[in-house]
Amino acid sequence: MGTANQTTSVTEFVLLGLSAHPKLEKTFFVLILSMYLVVLLGNGVLILVTILDSHLHTPMYFFLGNLSFLDICYTTSSVPLLLDGFLTPRKTISFSACAVQMALSFAMAGTECLLLGMMAFDRYVAICNPLRYPVVMSKAAYVPMAAGSWMIGSTASMVQTSLAMRLPFCGDNVINHFTCEILAVLKLACTDISVNIISMGVTNVIFLGIPVLFISFSYVFIIATILRIPSAEGRKKAFSTCSAHLTVVVVFYGTILFMYGKPKSKDPRGADKQDLADKLISLFYGVVTPMLNPIIYSLRNKDVKAAVRNLVFQRHFTR
Numbered sequence: 315m316g317t318a319n320q321t322t323s324v325t326e327f328v329l330l331g332l333s334a335h336p337k338l339e340k341t342f343f344v345l346i347l348s349m350y351l352v353v354l355l356g357n358g359v360l361i362l363v364t365i366l367d368s369h370l371h372t373p374m375y376f377f378l379g380n381l382s383f384l385d386i387c388y389t390t391s392s393v394p395l396l397l398d399g400f401l402t403p404r405k406t407i408s409f410s411a412c413a414v415q416m417a418l419s420f421a422m423a424g425t426e427c428l429l430l431g432m433m434a435f436d437r438y439v440a441i442c443n444p445l446r447y448p449v450v451m452s453k454a455a456y457v458p459m460a461a462g463s464w465m466i467g468s469t470a471s472m473v474q475t476s477l478a479m480r481l482p483f484c485g486d487n488v489i490n491h492f493t494c495e496i497l498a499v500l501k502l503a504c505t506d507i508s509v510n511i512i513s514m515g516v517t518n519v520i521f522l523g524i525p526v527l528f529i530s531f532s533y534v535f536i537i538a539t540i541l542r543i544p545s546a547e548g549r550k551k552a553f554s555t556c557s558a559h560l561t562v563v564v565v566f567y568g569t570i571l572f573m574y575g576k577p578k579s580k581d582p583r584g585a586d587k588q589d590l591a592d593k594l595i596s597l598f599y600g601v602v603t604p605m606l607n608p609i610i611y612s613l614r615n616k617d618v619k620a621a622v623r624n625l626v627f628q629r630h631f632t633r
Contacts, residue, residue, distance in 0.1 A: 324483035326406050327499075331399040332492045332593055343400040346597075349605050350393045356608030357382035363621040370621055373456040374440070374555075377433045378611060380460050381562075384429065385604030388422035391415060392493040392600055399492055409479070412494040417475040419600075420496060423570070424521045425467030430563050431525035432459045437556040438532040442539045470517055477510050478503075495596060522571060529563055558611045565606060569599040 364370045364379035399405040439450050484504035491498035500507050543549045612618050
């Protein structure tokens with residue numbers, strides 16, 4: 315009873331933000347705002363061309379359109395909050411708003427993990443079993459695959475967010491982050507969080523371990539099939555159809571695995587450096603990666619480049 319009486323109900327959190335140096339905030343504001351606009355423009359164009367160009371009405375570009383929409387939603391769930399933090403001396407966020415922001419970010423990240431796995435399967439079928447591709451990757455198959463990724467990601471997000479926000483927070487409401495990142499919020503709980511740690515471990519296996527293994531095995535078979543193609547031109551053409559996806563996978567999973575898979579420091583000084591590293595990694599996979607995705611797909615995909623040119627020329631000539 316004594317512990318319960320000493321517990322203060324937290325109604326809002328304080329976000330420390332990205333940087334503790336006011337002189338750097340204007341620079342960060344301009345830089346991150348510019349990247350956010352590139353994310354919106356680049357991914358918005360990809361969504362438009364995958365919808366408007368009939369040549370791109372295939373499973374691969376359907377997944378790509380979903381990925382672009384995910385990237386827009388993911389950055390929008392955190393970047394406006396980050397930008398507002400640069401303009402507000404003491405950035406506070408209500409308990410409920412923190413829960414919503416956490417749930418959205420977690421859902422988008424989880425869905426993207428699964429969606430990248432679905433895209434790897436699409437490339438596996440296209441290269442290793444091209445004759446069966448129209449049957450295996452029919453609309454009746456790839457639409458439920460994408461919908462399932464959204465559903466599983468959203469369900470896991472609701473579970474993790476509800477587990478985190480039901481914890482008691484006893485007075486300390488300062489989140490050492492620029493968003494309500496779940497690991498940063500869990501540090502403020504004044505009770506045992508072993509259930510949260512176990513559930514996060516299970517979630518990491520589902521959204522990181524299994525997709526990474528699935529993608530790795532898919533590309534082992536893809537590369538083995540490509541190497542058996544007799545002509546150099548044929549090998550180059552086959553590899554070009556999956557090189558963009560492979561690049562995105564390496565960038566996205568590399569940063570997110572480093573974020574959630576690295577050991578935690580027990581030294582206070584090491585913990586401070588770790589908090590800064592966590593912020594920078596979150597910024598990278600939350601802003602930089604969504605900005606790079608459309609650039610990677612545009613530069614390494616002739617169909618996308620042709621569709622963008624056609625869209626631009628059509629808009630130009632219709633004016």
